[in-house]
Amino acid sequence: MADTAVHPAASSEPRGPKPRKKLSRNNIIIYGTLLVVAFYYLLPLYVMVVTSLKGMPEIRLGNIFSPPVEITFEPWVKAWSQACTGLNCDGLSRGFWNSIRITVPSVIVSIVIASVNGYALANWKFKGADAFFTILIFGAFIPYQVMLYPIVIMLREIGLYGTLWGLVIVHTIFGMPILTLLFRNYFTSLPEELFKAARVDGAGFWRIYFQIMLPMSLPIFVVAMILQVTGIWNDFLFGVVYTKPDLYPMTVQLNNIVNSVQGVKEYNVNMAATLLTGLVPLVIYFVSGKLFVRGIAAGAVKG
Amino acid sequence: MESSISIRDLSLSFGAVKVLRNLNIEIGQGEFLVLLGSSGCGKSTLLNCIAGLLDVTDGQIFIQGKNVTWAEPSDRGIGMVFQSYALYPQMTVEGNLSFGLKNAGMAKDEIKKRVARAAEILQIEPLLKRKPAALSGGQRQRVAIGRALVRDVDVFLFDEPLSNLDAKLRADLRVEIKRLHQRLKNTMIYVTHDQVEALTLADRIAIMKGGNIQQLASPNEIYNKPANKYVADFIGSPSMNFLEGVIDISGAPQFNSDVMSFDISGYEFVDGPTGGPAWFGIRPEHIVTGELLANAPVQFDAEVELVEPMGSDTLVWAKVEGVPMHFRMDGQAEVRSGDQMRIGFDPARANIFNKETELRI
Amino acid sequence: MSSERPNGLFRNIPAKVAAIPMIITALVVFMGGSLWTMAYSLTKSKLLPKWKFVGLDQYERLWSTKRWVVSIENLFIYGVCMLIASFVIGFILAALMDQKIRFENTFRTIILYPFALSFIVTGLVWQWILNPEFGIQSIIRGLGFTSFEFDPLYNADIAIYGILIAGLWQGTGLIMVLMLAGLRGIDQEIWKAAKVDGIPTWKTYLFIVIPMMRPVFITTLVLVAASIVKVYDLIVAQTGGGPGISTEMPAKYVYDYMFGGQNLGQGFAASTMMLLAVLVVVIPWAYLEFGGKKRG
Ligand SMILES: Nc1ncnc2c1ncn2[C@@H]1O[C@H](COP(=O)(O)OP(=O)(O)OP(=O)(O)O)[C@@H](O)[C@H]1O
Ligand SMILES: [Mg+2]
Numbered sequence: 001m002a003d004t005a006v007h008p009a010a011s012s013e014p015r016g017p018k019p020r021k022k023l024s025r026n027n028i029i030i031y032g033t034l035l036v037v038a039f040y041y042l043l044p045l046y047v048m049v050v051t052s053l054k055g056m057p058e059i060r061l062g063n064i065f066s067p068p069v070e071i072t073f074e075p076w077v078k079a080w081s082q083a084c085t086g087l088n089c090d091g092l093s094r095g096f097w098n099s100i101r102i103t104v105p106s107v108i109v110s111i112v113i114a115s116v117n118g119y120a121l122a123n124w125k126f127k128g129a130d131a132f133f134t135i136l137i138f139g140a141f142i143p144y145q146v147m148l149y150p151i152v153i154m155l156r157e158i159g160l161y162g163t164l165w166g167l168v169i170v171h172t173i174f175g176m177p178i179l180t181l182l183f184r185n186y187f188t189s190l191p192e193e194l195f196k197a198a199r200v201d202g203a204g205f206w207r208i209y210f211q212i213m214l215p216m217s218l219p220i221f222v223v224a225m226i227l228q229v230t231g232i233w234n235d236f237l238f239g240v241v242y243t244k245p246d247l248y249p250m251t252v253q254l255n256n257i258v259n260s261v262q263g264v265k266e267y268n269v270n271m272a273a274t275l276l277t278g279l280v281p282l283v284i285y286f287v288s289g290k291l292f293v294r295g296i297a298a299g300a301v302k303g
Numbered sequence: 304m305e306s307s308i309s310i311r312d313l314s315l316s317f318g319a320v321k322v323l324r325n326l327n328i329e330i331g332q333g334e335f336l337v338l339l340g341s342s343g344c345g346k347s348t349l350l351n352c353i354a355g356l357l358d359v360t361d362g363q364i365f366i367q368g369k370n371v372t373w374a375e376p377s378d379r380g381i382g383m384v385f386q387s388y389a390l391y392p393q394m395t396v397e398g399n400l401s402f403g404l405k406n407a408g409m410a411k412d413e414i415k416k417r418v419a420r421a422a423e424i425l426q427i428e429p430l431l432k433r434k435p436a437a438l439s440g441g442q443r444q445r446v447a448i449g450r451a452l453v454r455d456v457d458v459f460l461f462d463e464p465l466s467n468l469d470a471k472l473r474a475d476l477r478v479e480i481k482r483l484h485q486r487l488k489n490t491m492i493y494v495t496h497d498q499v500e501a502l503t504l505a506d507r508i509a510i511m512k513g514g515n516i517q518q519l520a521s522p523n524e525i526y527n528k529p530a531n532k533y534v535a536d537f538i539g540s541p542s543m544n545f546l547e548g549v550i551d552i553s554g555a556p557q558f559n560s561d562v563m564s565f566d567i568s569g570y571e572f573v574d575g576p577t578g579g580p581a582w583f584g585i586r587p588e589h590i591v592t593g594e595l596l597a598n599a600p601v602q603f604d605a606e607v608e609l610v611e612p613m614g615s616d617t618l619v620w621a622k623v624e625g626v627p628m629h630f631r632m633d634g635q636a637e638v639r640s641g642d643q644m645r646i647g648f649d650p651a652r653a654n655i656f657n658k659e660t661e662l663r664i
Numbered sequence: 665m666s667s668e669r670p671n672g673l674f675r676n677i678p679a680k681v682a683a684i685p686m687i688i689t690a691l692v693v694f695m696g697g698s699l700w701t702m703a704y705s706l707t708k709s710k711l712l713p714k715w716k717f718v719g720l721d722q723y724e725r726l727w728s729t730k731r732w733v734v735s736i737e738n739l740f741i742y743g744v745c746m747l748i749a750s751f752v753i754g755f756i757l758a759a760l761m762d763q764k765i766r767f768e769n770t771f772r773t774i775i776l777y778p779f780a781l782s783f784i785v786t787g788l789v790w791q792w793i794l795n796p797e798f799g800i801q802s803i804i805r806g807l808g809f810t811s812f813e814f815d816p817l818y819n820a821d822i823a824i825y826g827i828l829i830a831g832l833w834q835g836t837g838l839i840m841v842l843m844l845a846g847l848r849g850i851d852q853e854i855w856k857a858a859k860v861d862g863i864p865t866w867k868t869y870l871f872i873v874i875p876m877m878r879p880v881f882i883t884t885l886v887l888v889a890a891s892i893v894k895v896y897d898l899i900v901a902q903t904g905g906g907p908g909i910s911t912e913m914p915a916k917y918v919y920d921y922m923f924g925g926q927n928l929g930q931g932f933a934a935s936t937m938m939l940l941a942v943l944v945v946v947i948p949w950a951y952l953e954f955g956g957k958k959r960g
Contacts, residue, residue, distance in 0.1 A: 014372040016361045030760050037757060038774045044789040044833065045777075051792065063803045064793065116682040124679035132683065132690045139694030141890045141946045145918040145935040149704075149713070149928065150697035173689050180686060205678035234782035236897040241923065251784045255901050258788050267792060278785040285780035289773065292780070293841055356856050377862025389853035393875035402871075403861030450857070 052076060052272035059267050075266070079273035083266075085256040087245055092273050094246075095253030099233055099280075101164060102249055106171035107228040111221065114176055118183025119209055123195050133180070140177035148241055155242065162244045170238050175231065179224055182295075186220040187213060223295040226288050230281040250277050305368055307332045307490040308353065308458060313362035315345075315352055322348045324514040325362070333488045337501040340511035341537070346494040349511070350460050353492065354383050367457055377403075379458075382451025386463040388443040390435040396446050397431040400453050414453075421452040424483065441472045448483070461493040465500065477503060498538055502526065510534050528654070532661040535584050535654050541618060543584040543654070544628050550655065550664075552578040558655075562624040565601045569651035573663055580658035587618070589652040590630035592644060599647030607642040621646070698939065705932035713928055722933035732934065735912040738824050739941075742913070743892045745828050746835070750888065751881075753832070754839030759869060761840070762847045772844075776837035783834065787901025790830035791817060817903055820910035827902055827911055831895070839884060846880030847873065882949060889945045893938055914938050 047064050052075050054068040062069075081091040088094075121129055151170060152161060160166035190213070198208045239249040248256070254277045258270045285292055308330040315323040322345045330336050338346045351357040353364060355376035363372045371379045390399050400421060404414045422428045425445045435443055444464055451459055464480075465473045481504055484491055495501055501508050502522045510517040510525065510533075518530040529535035535543050548560030555568045556576045560583075567583075591599050605621040605628065612618075617632045623646070630646060632638065657664050705723070708716040726732050757775060761768055778786060793799045796815035804812045813819075816826025850873055858868040896915035903911045914934060922931030 013363065014370050015363050016372070017358045018373040026763075030763055030765060034757075034760055034765070034771050038771060041774050041778065041833065041837075044786075044793060047793055048789055059798065063806060064795075064798050065803065113685045117686045120679040120682040124676055124682075126676045126679055126683075129679075129683060132687050135690040135695060136686055138946070138950075139690060141886075141942055142694060142698055143890075143894050143915065143935065143938040143942055145894075145896075145915055145931075146701050146939045147693060147697035148918070148935070149922055149931065150700045151693065153713075154693070172685070173693055176686060176689050205682070230780055234784075236782065236784050236900070237919070241919075251782050251897075254788070255784050258791075259901070259904060267795075267798070270788065271792060274785050274788045278781045281780040281782070282777065285777055286773070289769075293772070293776065351856070354856075354860060356859060375862070376856075376860045381860065383857065383860045385853040385857060387851050387853045389851060389857040391854070391857075391872050393872070403863060406861065406863050406867065447857075450861070454861075 048271045048275045048278075051268055052079075052275055054268050056266060056268060075268035075272040076276070078266070078269045079257075079276055083257045083269055083273060084260065084262070085253055086260040086262060087256075092250060092253055092257065092276055095248060095250035096276070098247055098253075099250040102167055102171075102239075102243075102247075103229060103232045105164075106168045106175075106232050107225060109168055110172040110175040110179060110228055111224050113172060114179030114224070115183045115217075115221070116209065117176075118180045118185075119187050119213055120205075121180065121184045122187035123208070123213075124205060133184070136177050136180060144174065144237060148237075152241070161242065162247075164243070164247060167238060167242045167247075170242050171228075171232050171235070174238070175228055178227070182220065182224055182227075183217075186217060190216060219291070222288070223291050226284055226292050227295045230284055230292075233280050305332070306330060306365070307334065307367060308492070309365040310353070311363045311365070313349075313352060313359055313364065315348060315357065315360045322514050323352070326514075326516060328509065328516070328519065330490060330492070333490055335484050335491045335493065335504055335506045337505035337508045338492065338494045338511060339496065339498060339501040339508050339537075341496060344511045345514045346496075346511055347462055350383075350462050350492060350494050353379075353458075354381055354460055355379050377407075380456045381458045381460055382454045382456045383460040384444070384447045384451050384462070384464045386466050388435070388440075388447045388467075390443060390446055390450075392435050395432055395434055396427060396438070396449075399435070399446055400449050403450070404453060417453040417455065418449075421449040424452065424486070425449050425479075440468050441476055444468065444476060445479075448480075452487075457489060459489050459491045461491065463494055463496070465495070465497075473497075473500075480504065498540065502538075510537060527652075528663070530663055532582055532584070532656040535656070539586055541587055541629055543586050544590070544630075546583040546585075546626065547658075548581065548583060550576075550578045550581045552576040558583050558650075560626075562626060563603070565650075567601075567650040567653065567655075569600060569649055570653055570655060571651065572655075577657075577664045581664065582656040582658060582661070584654040584656065585648050585652065587630040590628070590646050590648045592630075592632060592636075592646050596645060596647045599649055601650060602645060602647035605644055605646045607638055607640050607644065609640055610638050701932050702936050702939075705929065705936045707929060707932075709928040709932065711926045711928070718929075722929045723937075726930060726933045726937070729930075731909050731912055732914075732917055734909050735914045735917050738911060739893070739895075739914055741824055742828055742831070742895065743889070745825075746831055746892055747885065747888060749828070749832055750836045750839050751884075754836050755843050755874075757836070757840040758843035758847055761844055772841070775840055778834040779837045781834065783895075783897035784901040786830050786834045787898045787903075790826070790833070791902045794826050794829070818907055820907050823903060823907060823910045827898060830902055831898060834898075835888070835891075839888065842880060842884050843877070846877045849880075850876055882952070886945060886949045890942055893942050914941075 050067050051059065051064060053071045053073070054062070055070065055072050055074070058069060079091060080093050082089060083091045120126075121133055151173075155161040155166045155169070160169065194212055194216075195208060198212050203211070233249075234251060235249065236251045236255070239252045243249070254273050257273055306329045308328070310326055310328040313323055313326040314321070326349065328336075338349060340346050348357065352359050353366075355371065355374060359372065363370060365371065366379055366381070376383075391402065394402060397418060400418045401414050404417065418431075422431060425448060427442065427445050427449060430438060430442060430446070435446065438446065444467075447464070461480075465476055468476065477500055480493075484504075493500075493504060505522050507519060507521055508525050509519045512533055518525060518534045520528075520530070525534060525538055529538060532545075536545075546558070546560055546563075548558050548564075550567075551557045551559055555566055556570065556572075558565055558567050558581070596602060603623045605623045607619055607621045608627075609620040610617060611620070612634070614634055616634045617636050617638065618629060619632055619638055620627065620629045621644075622628070628646075638644070655664055656662060704713050704715075706717055706719060707714060708718045708721070761771060765771070794815070794817050796802065796818055801812060801814045804814070816822045816829070854872065854876075855868065858872060863872075894915055895913050896919065899905055899911055899913050899916050905912045905916055915938065918931050918935045918938065921927045921934065
């Protein structure tokens with residue numbers, strides 16, 4: 001029998017896990033590529049941070065990648081409260097508060113409407129519902145530019161053009177396709193027996209929504225919130241088109257500050273302002289992690 | 304004769320979780336071995352180790368005398384068939400059969416010959432130009448078997464190949480696999496958790512639990528002489544009746560429980576009569592009634608609680624002195640719940656296990 | 665559930681009420697708005713929309729305007745490069761991430777974070793990094809390559825590629841995530857079967873996995889293509905369309921003519937062209953995706 005030769009002493013025979021070099025060629029390629037890519041992706045963030053912490057003289061002398069010799073928070077203060085947009089010189093803070101005032105009601109209204117709508121589509125289908133829904137989803141692909149002006153007219157007709165609530169309506173409208181899709185798919189995935197049992201118990205549309213559906217759907221509401229907060233915070237086009245300068249959101253103000261032609265360019269202030277504007281979505285992104293990924297994978301329709 | 308596959312001291316862990324524990328198995332040339340066990344016991348893991356799809360943590364694997372512990376799956380001389388078929392969906396049946404061979408740089412004529420032979424054996428010639436999406440489940444699984452067949456290997460590995468099929472197809476294909484084995488005479492390792500498949504197909508069955516092999520023996524022996532209580536309980540449907548009690552060997556061997564006691568002289572002990580706390584097991588089909596009672600040294604009065612007619616036979620759930628027992632009767636038997644009847648069995652057909660170790664005594 | 669009786673209109677009232685915003689959005693805003701814009705693109709509207717029919721005049725004007733033609737060229741270059749590059753890079757990254765690597769979460773977080781940012785932020789950062797006086801060009805010159813030239817934002821010939829770099833930085837993460845989800849959706853047993861067949865990894869990707877991912881590719885393609893047509897903020901922030909008109913894009917043309925140039929007719933015609941461009945992509949897709957299902 002072969003036994004004699006192999007058992008246990010023969011140490012030259014393969015035994016146990018296949019020996020693998022830690023630094024196999026494959027691993028070098030994989031991790032090498034990923035490190036280079038990670039470097040490319042992190043570079044702009046790094047540049048923003050170091051530039052915003054330098055003084056202007058240092059920027060003029062050094063290169064954009066070198067870390068600050070002397071750290072100063074002056075640019076941040078200036079970006080927040082003194083930077084000029086061409087119209088006024090009270091910094092980004094105004095835009096920040098405007099963005100908050102826009103984002104909070106827009107997120108709430110759009111999610112409330114879309115969740116109820118998604119629930120109706122999933123559980124209370126009526127004749128024609130699918131047709132409207134199809135048009136809605138198609139609408140998500142129509143370039144906004146096509147609908148910009150008709151909406152101006154509509155808002156003007158109801159007296160909301162240029163107001164905060166006008167913009168809230170616009171965000172609700174353009175958030176509707178993806179959010180409705182998100183909620184409809186989620187509610188459809190819940191076991192139908194729950195819904196049927198509640199119907200048999202005599203519960204109606206709203207009772208079932210509030211007492212059965214809502215408590216079961218917390219995660220999807222969080223996903224929708226992440227999607228909407230980042231989307232609305234980052235909006236630029238609707239902000240310029242549908243609001244007046246004193247209501248401009250942060251992105252619009254940021255652009256006006258950085259790209260204003262007057263005066264000397266203060267790159268450090270610009271980068272501080274840029275970072276400030278990106279801070280809210282970045283924090284949401286890093287905190288929410290997997291939920292964010294789930295949101296965009298669930299419906300990657302985003303302008 | 305040399306073993307076809309030999310597994311020595313094989314262990315595998317995922318991190319801290321030990322999935323396979325120090326297995327030793329010798330599989331003979333042309334043997335059909337079935338790995339049987341409940342879900343999560345490590346059957347697929349063992350199969351994947353043999354195939355080289357998982358890196359073992361310790362131990363060695365030999366196939367046809369060659370140490371393949373570190374070899375690539377394609378160099379091990381194995382073919383494998385999966386539960387989900389795992390056909391390449393964008394290729395035709397022919398493409399699926401020939402892709403591996405083409406890749407290995409085999410001559411066109413040879414590929415053609417092999418594909419034709421596999422198609423002939425599996426009777427899938429009319430399907431060669433179709434894509435998997437246009438095939439039924441049974442046909443897909445045939446193609447998957449064909450993909451292993453064209454490789455012309457010594458060892459076939461099956462991982463629950465029939466689980467995705469409906470009951471009727473499963474029975475048909477089971478017969479076909481058996482026929483295939485008789486024709487090709489390859490070594491086959493077959494994973495399943497269906498004991499009918501195991502009992503009908505296997506030359507030997509390995510019953511696994513928690514990464515260990517509980518018993519490795521012929522179907523006959525597994526059924527009639529289970530090595531421990533787990534195996535006894537696992538094999539057979541409905542499962543074995545168990546009575547808890549004590550074996551007394553002061554005189555003729557005797558089984559005593561709280562409510563009954565009977566003579567078990569007919570039982571063949573493994574190492575001669577052994578006393579002490581024990582489980583006494585008797586299969587439902589070994590409990591007899593009516594005329595057959597003549598051959599049953601042990602008899603009781605039972606009260607019928609529930610009757611399940613199953614066509615070919617009838618399953619009766621009853622109580623003997625308050626202890627539940629179930630047994631099979633003829634399909635035509637007229638029994639109703641509440642009936643009193645006499646039942647009995649021959650202790651020679653029983654299985655007795657040590658209470659502590661649960662091993663057969 | 666929709667056990668409609670003859671008096672169907674009055675059944676299921678709360679659901680219909682709940683759907684009113686959707687119905688208004690779909691019919692009035694999306695359909696009505698698009699039709700309205702298309703209709704008024706055939707008029708002479710200047711400062712205000714005026715129903716003075718002039719046929720296809722606006723379109724003739726549009727296509728004979730240099731800025732529009734350049735915009736379309738730019739969109740084409742940007743779109744094709746963006747699609748190819750982001751798909752190739754996104755897929756390769758997804759495939760690398762799928763090799764059971766360590767720190768997968770970290771890498772994914774890093775590659776995806778730009779997607780959380782506004783295009784304005786993206787545009788401004790890259791404007792700074794590509795700044796020839798301080799950015800990459802000056803640094804490489806500082807290393808001794810004094811004749812090195814890389815100033816996409818000041819050189820009209822390559823300015824659009826400067827935008828592309830920024831666009832890729834922001835958008836590739838999304839594609840990677842979608843592709844990774846697609847790769848993870850592939851039956852692990854397919855990989856095992858390919859290994860037993862002795863097929864090398866790269867061949868398995870090329871001949872088995874990629875063909876299996878066709879639906880993911882198509883959906884991603886449509887999403888990305890539709891978003892490329894809308895590119896606006898990035899241009900405004902990074903180059904403002906310049907130098908000259910070298911990075912103009914259709915969406916910016918629309919905005920400038922509608923709200924800056926007070927030439928509504930041109931804006932309507934241009935936006936209708938944008939709609940057309942999207943439809944060319946979306947309709948065949950919808951037909952394949954949904955029309956096919958109904959039949960099969
Ligand atoms: N990649 C893995 N990482 C960690 N644990 C694993 C992994 N793969 C399997 N396991 C664990 O190993 C054990 C054995 O798994 P295996 O797939 O071999 O079971 P099985 O006997 O084939 O079960 P089934 O009948 O359900 O297919 C299970 O408990 C499983 O949870
Ligand atoms: Mg398994």
